[in-house]
Amino acid sequence: xxxLRIKNRLEIEKMKRSGKAAATVLKRIGEAIAPGVxxxxxxxxSRDTIAEVNATSSFLGYQPPEHxxxxxxxxxxxxxxxxHGIPDKGHVLKAGDIIGIDTAVSIDGYHGxxxxxxxxxxxxxxxxxxxxxxxxxxxxxxxEAKPGNRIGDISFKLQNGAESHGFSVLQSFAGHGIGxxxxxxxxxxxxxxxxxxxxxxxxxxLAIETMVNIGLxxxxxxxxxxxxxxxxGSLSALFEHTVAILSDGPEILTGxxxxxx
Ligand code: MF3
Ligand code: CO
Numbered sequence: 040x041x042x043l044r045i046k047n048r049l050e051i052e053k054m055k056r057s058g059k060a061a062a063t064v065l066k067r068i069g070e071a072i073a074p075g076v077x078x079x080x081x082x083x084x085s086r087d088t089i090a091e092v093n094a095t096s097s098f099l100g101y102q103p104p105e106h107x108x109x110x111x112x113x114x115x116x117x118x119x120x121x122x123h124g125i126p127d128k129g130h131v132l133k134a135g136d137i138i139g140i141d142t143a144v145s146i147d148g149y150h151g152x153x154x155x156x157x158x159x160x161x162x163x164x165x166x167x168x169x170x171x172x173x174x175x176x177x178x179x180x181x182x183e184a185k186p187g188n189r190i191g192d193i194s195f196k197l198q199n200g201a202e203s204h205g206f207s208v209l210q211s212f213a214g215h216g217i218g219x220x221x222x223x224x225x226x227x228x229x230x231x232x233x234x235x236x237x238x239x240x241x242x243x244x245l246a247i248e249t250m251v252n253i254g255l256x257x258x259x260x261x262x263x264x265x266x267x268x269x270x271x272g273s274l275s276a277l278f279e280h281t282v283a284i285l286s287d288g289p290e291i292l293t294g295x296x297x298x299x300x
Contacts (some may be wrong), residue, residue, distance in 0.1 A: 176200020194231025
């Protein structure tokens with residue numbers, strides 16, 4: 040993870056462009072999600088859209104320590120897959136599934152990162168509750184992303200919004216600062232104590248993300264070296280926005296019509 044970098048006005052203007060592009064990719068994929076569609080089909084749409092908006096994938100070839108380079112431009116995480124599911128033509132959506140799509144792109148050297156969990160056809164009432172609670176907790180957390188507050192104020196809202204529904208948040212993965220690098224300091228955990236942690240300042244840009252399991256918080260790595268699943272097989276959802284902290288409060292850089300309720 041790169042160090043914390045405060046962005047100036049010009050840099051935030053640039054990040055609005057990459058944020059918008061990342062949101063466009065996510066929205067296009069969302070429009071294509073339906074029973075019978077494979078996650079390889081979604082990868083194709085992602086690549087076409089990234090080219091159309093003149094962006095570059097932040098994920099393709101991305102290689103954290105002790106990982107193989109990531110082979111795709113999106114993560115496609117179905118049902119008990121929490122994060123980092125790899126698109127595959129053998130993974131075909133069916134009614135009742137939920138699928139988390141995570142995508143980041145860069146334009147002019149700056150990244151934008153977002154994720155959304157979609158319902159495929161009709162889903163169970165508890166899956167509906169999971170998606171609503173997770174998305175709402177993200178918005179409650181974003182509202183805390185203002186100067187003077189602390190990272191813990193964001194993390195607490197993510198944790199509380201999930202746990203108040205009897206769900207659990209992941210301990211082992213977190214949101215992050217974002218800019219010229221996909222991952223910059225600070226870490227933004229999905230669990231924490233209000234009033235604790237680094238103080239937020241204008242010019243910080245954070246990818247605030249939350250991963251919520253219906254059951255236990257425990258997760259495991261699959262043999263492919265990327266895919267993370269719940270140990271108890273329960274459903275998991277993720278949502279993420281790139282958010283700039285401005286002097287008058289948070290600005291979501293990855294907003295789009297997709298997120299309107
Ligand atoms: N979007 C994830 C994150 O926010 C990163 C996915 S890693 C990749 O940190 F390898 F899939 F690219
Ligand atoms: Co991210």
